[in-house]
Structures are given as structure tokens and as C-alpha cells.
Amino acid sequence: MNGQKGKQMSESLRIGLILAAAGGFLDAYTYISRGGVFANAQTGNIVLLGVNAADKQWGRVVQYLIPIAAFAVGVFAAEQIKWHFKERKEIHWRQLTVLLEIVILAAVAFMPKELNWLANTAVSFACAVQVESFRKVRGSAFATTMCTGNLRSGTELLGNYLRTGDRELGKKSIKYYGIILSFIVGAGGGYLITEIMGIQAVLVCCALLAICFAMMFCDGEKKLEKGLQNRMCNVK
Template sequence: MSETFLIGALLAVTGGFLDAYSYLLRGHVFANAQTGNIVLLGVNLAGGKFTQVLYYFIPIVAFAAGILVSELIRRTFREHTNIHWRQITVGAEFIILLIVAFIPRGTFDVIANVSISFICSLQVQSFRKVNGNAYATTMCTGNLRSATEKLFQYHITKDKQERNKSLQYYGIILFFILGAGIGAWCSHFFAEKSVLICCALLLSAFLVMFIQPLSPENPENSSI
């Protein structure tokens, strides 16, 4: 169930929301994908603005730490029979975002950004496939590449499976955009508390993963 389009859509909305939230409310930092932060780190390093270098360096380190923690969770709980290890990562995201919602804006933005970067790395590392195809829920570049590639392959081969895969990738991108739009709107009206909406989305994903699919594609790999 953790690899279904429904879960992918919920997490993509969350990813888009958090990108808008961190950029608009938490000091113009990209908490999801670290490419922007790495570029800004380099720009400020070249300009000798070392305080700003540290400001962008910390979320990058937090993102890397999240990857390590995600792998630790997977190795520790992959054989657990009552709960899927991916549900544990979603539960961790929920708890951390709940705390972020009550971190005041301004002085403590760096703490909020570190927390968001950490949970986004948990998510991107834990949820890497939808219906067997590699994808990401916290960034769109790879999804856009895959969607367009599959669309081209459909044009050449007329294979409907390639078309469906392309539409699936474009669908995830649309849900990401939807999340960013909702995030921008909610950030304007509810400020730092708007991230509670992401908590609701994560809780929904957590509960949905208890449902057993009627025809799992790879039942023998359900614990992977």
C-alpha cells in the first residue's frame, strides 16, 4: 500500500506545501530539495557572507542526517509484522511537524528549517516508488524527466503502459503544485500554524497504509 498512487499523491501535496511554507515563512530556505540551498551556499561563500553560508549549510546537513535515520529505521523495523517501517517514518514526520507548528517565526526559523529538511529527507528516502516506478514526493525534476521520457516512449511504441506511467508522473507533479498552492494560501492566513494541515495529510497516509491492497503487485516484497 505504501507504493500506491494514493500515498504518492498525499505525500506530494505535503512536499509541495512544505516547500512553499519554508520559503515564504521561514527565511526563504528550500527545505525539500537541497540544490537551491547548495547554490545559495556557494553564492554566499563567494561573497564572503559566512553567517549566511552557515544558515544554508545547516539544512543540508539535516537532510543528510534524515537519510541516515531513514535507513536505520528500515533496517531495524523491516521485519516488523504489526506496522510497516514506512509508517514509522511517517509517524516521525507527523510528530516533528507538530512541533514545528509551534516554533515562532524569526529567531527560531533555523530550527524549523532544520526540522523540515530532516523530515523531507526521511520521506524522499522512504518513499521512492509508486506502482513499481521510481519517483520523488519532495521535488519534481526527476518526476518531470521520467514523465516526459515515458511520454516519448509511448509516442514511439504506442504502448499504453508507457502512457499510463507518464500520466502517473505528471499526476504526482500536479499534486505537488497543488500542495505548493495550498501551502502559499494557508501560510498567508495561518502563518506557522498552517503546517498543521501537513500533519493531517501525514496522519491520513499513516492510516491508509494499514489497508491491504486487493491485488498487491509484489506481495513477496511487502516488507522491503
């Protein structure tokens, strides 16, 4: 399937853009409706943890420590899924991580505000699974749940393009900025939709992830069909 060597649908720009939009959406969602916690980039939570520890606000320290720990566990879980399912032909291991993320986020939609700590834990876990599973877009390292690295890489490539005139560098730079723009659009949409739907707004992310899941499956079916056709031709 799409686990074969060469270009993979799971590393396409289209899927990268959708995942980045979902990542921005989730950050806005948890910050607005789940107690001011960032789900994706744990740097913010680590800073807030340190600030509250210095202020001896131990309850707040725990509030930020939980999603940080959940993120770490999510990375570990994604690697385990990859290890156990990377050789499967019927489904790509990244599809399994997306499916896991959908299930977790669907459950979050029905967690009341009294369980914000659990919702933030689940979202951080899901985001970690995503960021660990989808690390490249067409061979270049990207992040779909945070922007700092993308901004650095995109700007570095832009500078090199302006210096050398190499169009490939310019194209890669545009891809990075496209991912950042998609993240911004997702964050803005997350704010607006969360204001309307409240805690169930996260179901919109489930829909975005379902699109990614389907796109990867369709790509795999095309490759499987092409492979069967080639085999039949060789037999003839």
C-alpha cells in the same frame, strides 16, 4: 502486513499523490514563513550556499548549510528505521517514518520565527525521511518532495509512448505528471494557507501525513485478515 511481497499500499498512487502535495506544501511553507529556505530539494540551498560563500556572507552560508546537513542526517535515519523494523509484522516501517515526520512537523508549528534555523533544520530532516522512505509508486521510481527527476522520467516515457504506441508507457507517464501536478497544488495550497495561518500552517501537512499513516494501516489490516481466513480454510 503491507510489508509482504506484491503490491504495497505504501507504494500506491493515492499515497504518492498525498505525499507529493505535502512535499509541495512544505517547500512553500519554509520559503514563505521560515526565511526563504527550501526544505525539500537541497539543490536550491546548495546553489544559494555557493553564491553566499562567493560573496563572503558567512552568516547566510550557515543558514543554508544547516538544512543541507539535516537532510543528509534524515536520509541516514530513515535507513536505520528500515533496517531495524523491516521485519516487524504488526506495523510497516514506513508507517514509523510517517509517524516520526508528523511528530517533527507538529513541533515545528510551535517554533517562533526567532528559531527559524531550528524549524528549517527539522523540516529538512522530515523531508529527507519521507523522500528516502517513499521512493516508488507501483514499482516505478518517484520522488514526492521534488520534481526534477519526475519531470525527466515522465517526459521520457511520454516520448517513448508517442514513438511506440505502448499504452503502458503512456499510463506511467501520466502517473509522473500526476505526481508533479499534486506537488504544484500542494505548493499553491501551502502559500495560501501559510498566508492565513502563519507558522502553524504546517499542521495541515501533519493532517495529510496522518491520512497516509491510516491508509497504510487499514491496508495492513485487510491483508492480515485475509491471511487468517486463508489459514482457517486450510485447516478445515
